[in-house]
Amino acid sequence: MMRYVLATAFCFVCFVSxxxxxxxxxxAAIKKMETDEQFKHAGISLFVVDGNTGKTVxxxxxxxxxxxxxxxxxxxxVAAFELLGKNYTYKTSIxxxxxxxxxxxxxxxxxxxSGDPTLGSWRWEDTKESFFGNWIISILNQNKIKTINGDxxxxxxxxxxxxxxxxxxxxxxxxxYGAGARGLNWHENQYDxxxxxxxxxxxxxxxxxxEPLLHAELINELKTGKAGSGDNSxxxxxxxxxxxxxxxxxxxxxxxxxxxxxxxxxxxxxxYYLEELFKQNxxxxxxxxxxxxxxxxxxxxxxxxxxxxxxIFSPPLDSINYWFLQKSINLYxxxxxxxxxxxxxxxxxxxxxxxxxTDFWSKRGVEKSALKIRDGSGLxxxxxxxxxxxxxxxxxxxxxxxxxxxYNALPLQNGIRMKSGFIGGVRSYTGYIKSxxxxxxxxxxxxxxxxxxxxxxxxxxxxxxxxxx
Numbered sequence: 235m236m237r238y239v240l241a242t243a244f245c246f247v248c249f250v251s252x253x254x255x256x257x258x259x260x261x262a263a264i265k266k267m268e269t270d271e272q273f274k275h276a277g278i279s280l281f282v283v284d285g286n287t288g289k290t291v292x293x294x295x296x297x298x299x300x301x302x303x304x305x306x307x308x309x310x311x312v313a314a315f316e317l318l319g320k321n322y323t324y325k326t327s328i329x330x331x332x333x334x335x336x337x338x339x340x341x342x343x344x345x346x347x348s349g350d351p352t353l354g355s356w357r358w359e360d361t362k363e364s365f366f367g368n369w370i371i372s373i374l375n376q377n378k379i380k381t382i383n384g385d386x387x388x389x390x391x392x393x394x395x396x397x398x399x400x401x402x403x404x405x406x407x408x409x410x411y412g413a414g415a416r417g418l419n420w421h422e423n424q425y426d427x428x429x430x431x432x433x434x435x436x437x438x439x440x441x442x443x444x445e446p447l448l449h450a451e452l453i454n455e456l457k458t459g460k461a462g463s464g465d466n467s468x469x470x471x472x473x474x475x476x477x478x479x480x481x482x483x484x485x486x487x488x489x490x491x492x493x494x495x496x497x498x499x500x501x502x503x504x505x506y507y508l509e510e511l512f513k514q515n516x517x518x519x520x521x522x523x524x525x526x527x528x529x530x531x532x533x534x535x536x537x538x539x540x541x542x543x544x545x546i547f548s549p550p551l552d553s554i555n556y557w558f559l560q561k562s563i564n565l566y567x568x569x570x571x572x573x574x575x576x577x578x579x580x581x582x583x584x585x586x587x588x589x590x591x592t593d594f595w596s597k598r599g600v601e602k603s604a605l606k607i608r609d610g611s612g613l614x615x616x617x618x619x620x621x622x623x624x625x626x627x628x629x630x631x632x633x634x635x636x637x638x639x640x641y642n643a644l645p646l647q648n649g650i651r652m653k654s655g656f657i658g659g660v661r662s663y664t665g666y667i668k669s670x671x672x673x674x675x676x677x678x679x680x681x682x683x684x685x686x687x688x689x690x691x692x693x694x695x696x697x698x699x700x701x702x703x
Contacts, residue, residue, distance in 0.1 A: 256282075256701065260292045263698045272690065277682040281621035282702065285666060285674030288629055296625075299606060299618035300680045303655025304562045305662040306612030306619060309605065311555050311640065312631045313591045314570040318577060320636040324350030324548040328373055329539030337380040342521070344539040346389045347418035349582055350548045351569035354421040354504075357557055358549050363421065366546065367511050373544035374517060385521035386508060387537055388501050390417025393572050393582035395527055397423075397473045400584075401614030408471035408478055410494035412613065415568035417582070418525070420497070420504040421446060422565055427469065429491045431484050432458040439484055439491075448495070449502045451477050459483030469495040501525040552639040559643040559653060567611035584609070599626050612655055621678035624664045628676045632666075641666070648696040649703065659683050661691045667702045675702045 264280060267273050281296035283289060314322075325348050332341015347353075355361045374380075397414025398407055406412035413423035425448050430440040439456035456467060463485045471478025475498045484491045497503050505523035512519055529536040548554065558566040568584065575587035588607055596602050604623040608614040631640050644651045644665055652665025664678040679699065684691050 257292050259701045260294075260698070263701060264294050267694065267698070270694070272684055272686050272694075273681065274685065276684045278680075279621045280677070280679045280698075281625050282675055282677040283625055283629065285629070285632065285676045291675065293622075296622040297604070297620050299604065299620050300662075300682045301615050301657070301660045302612050302617055302619045302624070302680060303657040303660045303662050304612040305624060305653050305655040305664045305678065305680070306607060306610070306617055307559060307562065307567055307655075308624065308631075308653050308664055309595070309607070309619070309627050310567045310570050310591065310610040311559060311643070312627050312634075313594050314551060314555065314574065315631075315634065315636050315640060317574050317590070317594060318551055318570070320550065320552040320639055322551040322573075324348045324352070324573075325545050326350055326353060326547075327539070327542050327545040328370060329542040329544075331537045331540050332384060334377060334379060337378050339379045339382045339384065342384040342387050342537050343379075343382050344387045344389055344537060345418075346539060346542075347392070349393050349415060349417055349419065349569055349572055349576070351415060351419045351422065351563075351566050352548045352554060353419055354507075356421075358553070361549065363507065367507075369544070369546055370508075371511070371515050371517075374515075377543050379517070381518040381520070382512075383520050386505070386519065386523040388418050388504065388523065388525045389536065389538065390501065391526045391536060392576055393417035394584070395530070396584070399568060399571075399609040399614060401608035401616040403615065404470065405468055406613060407473065408469035408475075408495055408498075410496055411562075411564050413496035413565045414473055415565055415572055416500055418501045418504060419565065419569065420500040420507070422563070423497045423500045424494055425497055425503075427452075427480070427493050427495055429456065429484055429493065431486055431488050431491055433486060434458065435460050435486060437486075441480070442490070446503055447506065448497070449506065450475060450498050453477065453479045455479060455481045457483050458486045461485055461487035465491075465493055467493050469493070471495065471498050474499050499525075501527075552636065552643075555639065556643040559640075560645055562611075562654075564609075564611035564613050568609060571610035595623070595627070598630055613657065615657060615660070621664075621680055624678035625676050628664060628666065628678070632676070648699065650699060655680075656688060661688060661695060663695060663699065667699070669703055677702065 279295040279298050282291040327346045329344050330341050352361045354363045397416045410424045426445045428443045430442050437458040441454050467482040469480050526536050571587035572582035574590050576582035600623045604620040606618040608616045650667050652663050655662035662680040667675045
């Protein structure tokens, strides 16, 4: 018995010694950072806890609210797992409001959208455009519909008409990562802009096309940059915009170059896709394809389906969340926020969803003043979150039965399972580390307002996190 007591005491002393040693090393590393000229005007916050006990290992400005960039995604992700469930799916339905006589639908074909952010996505076999096209044609064939004597109506009325959250900046909104979430999302609301750079620095860049077809006019002010300079282009095109601008540079030395933008209105691209699909399959349409937004503008009553003839479902939430965290897809986060709003109130709106998420976390140890959020993805530079709040979220996730799905969705970077974030002047990381000594740590590390190279900041932050390994 005495040997057991002595062994236990020895282990306790060892763990205390390790914890004290880690704290000393982290403190020294942070002090060195504070003397680094790159961080002269920066805000630095690091919070580390014992992953098993939750006891604080290190605290540097853990209660200071900072811009998080994409580390905010863990807040949205965990809330979505809890408020929607790991098996939650989106449903897109097809129906009509008239009657079918022989092979003719006398009435409107109505597609009722639910905000599915994966519709037409290339990330799963059964979400691809071709899969959806085959599905909808098979539904029409099953019902012997060869002519639609009416309109195709896209019902997006379950969600608000504003796609992009307040707080997103002009330089982001027209680019693929600035795609907002709509009632009807298509091809991740993204298109590729196909370019042909010039041979010399300063030469004009030719736009050779878009995939899929963009139904807006882009005024091309792109120039050719030096070889190897990378993509320094910005697309300026607001939601529902018809005219945009492309500015900046793309590198010389390429016969072709591709950048990706955000569709100004996904329902327009979806409408053209449907009309072309029906034409290829000899399905006649006497009317037009219309979004529910047009009915609101014209102050007309929106037709609704009186009979549903088919529904298609998204992958489950845990599968969507995998790509949300792995590839940092902002669209998915904004869709989660509006979906939470819809499921809890009957209408999908960003502000409502964010309030529900904030209330959810306030009941689980995160003060509302520590979680001031403007979106669900972290793209807004106006977000202010503490590292303590992020660690609280990560610790909460560890105790849930869906944790394996969440953990495996976190990218593996620098040998650490962690979410990263990067916007202008912001670098952030939050995740889990298991040390060689067998200790589990949960951490969050944010730096705001640094100078110089973001790549250099990343390396310095990774070097500090190596202390925990």
